[in-house]
Amino acid sequence: CDPSTEAAGEDTDADADGALACTDCDDSDPASFPGNPELCDGLDNDCDGAAPSTAAAVPNPANTGATGNAIRADLILATGPGIISGAGIHLSAPAGRALTLSVWSGDAAGGPFDLEATAPAVVSAADANTLAWHDATGLGVTVEAGRYYVVGAHWNGSATFSRASSPPAPSWGTWVQGIAMNSTPLPDPMTPGWTTTFSFSTRMTVNDEADLDG
Secondary structure (H helix, E strand, C coil): CCCCCCCCCCCCCCCCCCCCCCCCCCCCCCCCCCCCCCCCCCCCCCCCCCCCEEEECEEEEEEEEEEEEEEEEEEEEECCCEEEEEEEEEEECCCCCEEEEEEEEECCCCCCEEEEEEEEEECCCCCCCCCEEEEEEEEEEEECCCCEEEEEEEEEEEEEEEEEEECCCCCCEEEEEEEEEECCCCCCCECCCEEECCCECEEEEEECCCCCCC
16 A cells, blocks of 8 residues: 555554555454455455355344243255354343344254354343344355254343344345244254244344355
8 A cells, every 4th residue: 555645544454464555455354355265254364355145034023922941943955055153033022031043944944944153142231131133153154055054042031023024134034934943952952842934033144255165
């Protein structure tokens, strides 16, 4: 970068990854810089501009249910490759309630589904006892076409969850059904206890920038 043509501060390297801010797509993340090899972590490691895509079921606050020690999730049949890097759920719970965003996968719509990854989220004081999105990142689950994926959340204690007014429409797959279970601890493998034709308010972030064919 040329200090005479770049704006003030452009010639810094705040994350010390060897790329100046004027070429670095994220100068706060040392794992993202031009020329860095891509990893299966859902991040834009090489700064090629490929952004994750998010698909969410549209929450319907008027259509809710309350339960404890529960799993609420959606089943997706993958039609293309990708990496599930993050997930979220729309619910209301007390401050401090721990949520486990999870991904399972299996060969058939009826399961069983093996637990692939989990990531924690906690209901903040600002979102306590109100319907809000609660998200987690760092799942890093590689999606294979033709395989079924369950994406949702598990929690212990009471919570009020949204049902969705429309199912999620991910670019990498087709929504199949909603899944509801009351279970402690987190099941592995999972065999769905109850399925439904309406969706729960889940959302997932998928990044398709990796070299999935090697």
